[in-house]
Amino acid sequence: MYIGGIEAGGTKFVCAVANQELAIIEKVSIPTTTPEETLAGVFQFFDRFILDALGVGSFGPIGVQKEQANYGHILATPKKGWTNFDFLGSLKERYDIPMAWTTDVNAAAYGELKKGAACGCKSCIYLTVGTGIGGGIVVDNAVFQGISHPEMGHIFVKRHPEDTYEGTCPYHKDCLEGLASGPSLEARTGIRGENLPADHPVWELQAYYLAQALMAYTLILNPEKIVLGGGVMNQPHLLEKIRQQFTKLLNGYVEIPNVDEYIVCWGMPDESGLMGTLLLAQQEIV
Template sequence: MIGNPIVASLELGGTKSIASLTQGTRILQQERIATGDRPEAVLAFMIETLQRWMRETPFAAIGVASFGPVGLDADREDFGYILTTPKPGWSNFNLLPRIRDSFDLPIGFDTDVGGAALAEGLWGASSGCRTHAYLTIGTGVGLGLIVDGKVHHGALHPEAGHVRLRRSPGDTFQGICPFHGDCLEGLISGPALISRAGGPVDQLPASDSIWAHVAHDLAEFLTMLLLVTSAERILLGGGVALGRPMLLPAIHAAVAQRLNGYLHKCAPSDLQTRIRFAGLGADAGPLGGSALALQALQRR
């Protein structure tokens, strides 16, 4: 990529959606709106914001990073659509086609976690890694997987938040996922934790049993992720993860115990580097859209 172009980023998250104007890792402008259950209103706000920025500070490309599942196969009719989702009002919404109708620019499109994983590889805590993953834990649980600098897709994209795990001993919580009940998202997402606790969890002490169950569930999942992908680094992001630093030591110990010496360099001390918090923090999402925009510009 020649120079340091200004690009626009749209991040659609489960709770809020953010429009950003960026140059590298610098966020020049930013606007946000509650995602809610009215996609038409959210998209209109986003498009109007980008059109205003284009008049003031022309940008070279747009990156769209959205909660999923989304259609990523350019040969299918649902390319660029949000598919069947638990998010009320958003199923089968034609997101990307509407943006393309408004801007004659290169547009990159992927999941919000795929974009965040890409940004962490370019500028954050996975820099220099060929294979790395980003797990976000917030309104939902999502996984972005990067292989050789590209976001991994298959028939769809990773939907790892909906895997089922061995349950934590003594944990009888039924889970809240409308599709699977006690999948990973149904157990440890922000809404799941509120349901477990019967209210906000911000003030729960580190000794509360809820956090032991969360550490167990994450260790189960991360052990499987290491065995399946052999990721050089796994980053944890999202409000639930970033707000609970006391979880990491317990996760490292539990993953090492589950691996039982099987994988190379997976002692607890090694896992401190291999499994860690996202380096871009809360900016991983907006910068994920920026990374997708830069890739689209490069392809053009």
């Protein structure tokens, strides 16, 4: 039995084929260009296998309601050529097999719950902090969605009194993504995040905004674990700053596990989403 997975990002598609034990047999990275060019590479890869199911975790926003005409479509994305593209429908025209469909961050949340830093839990939040900020939610071992999927990077946070930066988000300016994504670090300092020293004061701002978001998610959803990933989190000192700010902001209002166990870094760096797609595909096999 072969299972396929696609982690479809705005920069690249990572495709993999795994066996029934979810051991990856082969994997390929395909640049995200036009839908036609990108899917040509996807088909070339998967056509060499007889798949039993396929899981897709896609950049968004995407249509997730099966009864709606836009189900399986990528919606109003800034990625040129992909707006209103019927991604899932194109895959189903090629492969007549069961398919799982969700966002890339939902897939990552599921991967972390089953195989990563939230293993053993029934619920978790996964937040990726990089070029943008996005989040996925798993509740009672199932990916969560409502009329749409979560857009956790675009909540508004309280601006730090010393922060005069307007924000990078083209829609909201100073939402969480606008104030705490990777580009905001470079815009404030003129230095790429990975090159900023650990003692730079901008990291305190970063922790302040991310901790506010994590407190809001905690008060609303009460997950068993919050998992942080993405390029900006490749700073060992940042996690501790976030935990300190979170503890200060929450101020003991609700009971949570030890903060060092509650807010953690991803257990499968750069692999969470792909593993999640494979796990979700496996569930589609009756």
